[in-house]
Amino acid sequence: MGALLDTRTGSLITLSARAIVGRSAACHVVIDDPRASAEHAAIAWSGDAWTVRDLGSLNGTWLDGRRLVAGERAPLHANARLAFGGVDAWLFADDRAVGPGARNEATHELVHSTSGILALPSVDDPRATIYRRADGQWLAEAGTELRAIADRDVLALDGASWRLFLPGQLSPVPQTLKDAGPPLVLPDISAVFAPSLDEEQVDVRVRTDDGNETLLPARSSHYMLLTLARARIADAQRGLASEEQGWLYASQLADMLRYTAERLNLEIFRARSLMAKLGFTDSTQLIERRTVSRQLRIGIARLHIIRR
Numbered sequence: 535m536g537a538l539l540d541t542r543t544g545s546l547i548t549l550s551a552r553a554i555v556g557r558s559a560a561c562h563v564v565i566d567d568p569r570a571s572a573e574h575a576a577i578a579w580s581g582d583a584w585t586v587r588d589l590g591s592l593n594g595t596w597l598d599g600r601r602l603v604a605g606e607r608a609p610l611h612a613n614a615r616l617a618f619g620g621v622d623a624w625l626f627a628d629d630r631a632v633g634p635g636a637r638n639e640a641t642h643e644l645v646h647s648t649s650g651i652l653a654l655p656s657v658d659d660p661r662a663t664i665y666r667r668a669d670g671q672w673l674a675e676a677g678t679e680l681r682a683i684a685d686r687d688v689l690a691l692d693g694a695s696w697r698l699f700l701p702g703q704l705s706p707v708p709q710t711l712k713d714a715g716p717p718l719v720l721p722d723i724s725a726v727f728a729p730s731l732d733e734e735q736v737d738v739r740v741r742t743d744d745g746n747e748t749l750l751p752a753r754s755s756h757y758m759l760l761t762l763a764r765a766r767i768a769d770a771q772r773g774l775a776s777e778e779q780g781w782l783y784a785s786q787l788a789d790m791l792r793y794t795a796e797r798l799n800l801e802i803f804r805a806r807s808l809m810a811k812l813g814f815t816d817s818t819q820l821i822e823r824r825t826v827s828r829q830l831r832i833g834i835a836r837l838h839i840i841r842r
Contacts, residue, residue: 536577536584537628537644538563538616546642550685551632551701552578555618556589569593569619577610579632579701584610586626593619634664634672636696639688645696649810651818653803654689654696659796660803662691664698665818672700677795678784678828718742718814724836727760736760737842740812748812755805758798761790762821762832763839780831781824802830 536549553562556574565574571591578585587607588595595602596617602608616624628644634652636645645654653660662676664683674683676691683689685700728737736756741747750756766780782790788798802821809817819833 536579536630536632537626538577539625539627540623541625542623546627546644548628548635548637548644548697548699549577550699552576554589556591565618565620567618567620571619574618577626582631584626584629586610586616591619595619596622632701634666634701635699636664636689637699639695639697649807649817651803651807651810654691655694657803657807658800660799661796662689663799663803663806663818664689664700665806666700667818668816672698675823677799678823678825680823680825718812719816720809720814720819720833721835723834724838725759725763725832725834726838726840727756727763728840728842729757729760730842733757733760750808750812753804753808755801755808758787758791758793758801759805759820759832760839761787762830763834763837766832766835767837767839776835779835781827781829782831784828784830787830 538547538549547563550562554573554576555561555563555565556572557565557567557570558572561573571589573589574591575589575595576587585607586595586597588602588604590604597608598615610626610629612626612629614626615622616626618624630646631648633646633648633650636652636654637643645652645656650665652664654662654664662674664672664674666672672683674681674689683698683700685698687698689696689698722743724741726739726741738750738756738759739747740750762780762782765782769779784798788795791798793801806817806820809820821830822833823830
């Protein structure tokens with residue numbers, strides 16, 4: 535997610551997708567050094583790598599001991615040494631791809647995701663899920679609460695405060711269901727569930743409109759999706775309108791699956807994350823929520839259940 539380490543103080547500064555470094559208080563990274571220009575350099579994510587660019591500074595931007603030409607943009611790598619008009623006091627400490635990230639304000643713990651879905655405090659305990667809606671708005675989903683968030687907001691969660699770092703544009707996720715073509719979206723697919731007789735194992739196949747079919751990797755969350763698929767199929771057979779099909783109360787679903795609320799949140803996060811890794815740009819809509827009524831449903835309309 536990008537981070538600069540001040541080797542003199544040990545301070546770690548987390549970066550968004552583009553950060554201005556300089557002496558001005560308006561900069562994202564403020565350097566208290568008279569040798570630094572007001573707006574000295576820019577550090578940015580280019581889509582596949584981090585870069586640093588000198589902004590015509592008076593005393594120069596230095597990368598691993600080499601002074602950059604004014605206006606020059608150079609690639610950054612982990613542990614690269616940087617100087618902004620002064621001594622080599624900075625290290626580029628994190629060169630992971632841009633994605634949603636957060637920093638615990640008390641412990642300085644960093645959490646990062648390249649899938650577009652961030653779990654807080656961790657993927658093993660996703661009490662809050664951070665993701666971006668199709669219109670570009672970032673959202674925080676914690677239990678039944680859903681609210682809009684922005685880059686550098688602070689999210690309070692179970693007594694901890696997390697500083698959010700949210701890129702304006704995510705790097706494209708490699709598509710595994712298609713080698714090329716338009717982005718994958720959930721309305722364009724159908725899902726075929728094939729549970730074993732004892733339902734201890736559930737195979738899930740995803741079919742795209744062009745006939746491409748993929749067997750999803752085995753996941754414990756498949757049984758939860760099967761349960762939600764059955765509810766939506768049953769409502770369709772009863773003649774309910776599409777927008778009313780398949781809604782179950784979260785507590786009802788947890789009881790049906792014999793899950794705790796925490797376990798249900800974990801399985802929802804895992805199911806969404808799998809779809810994100812497969813290249814779906816709207817993977818969080820795999821599970822749709824009604825926050826007022828605390829209901830949820832599977833977001834795929836074309837569903838089939840077969841016996842093996």
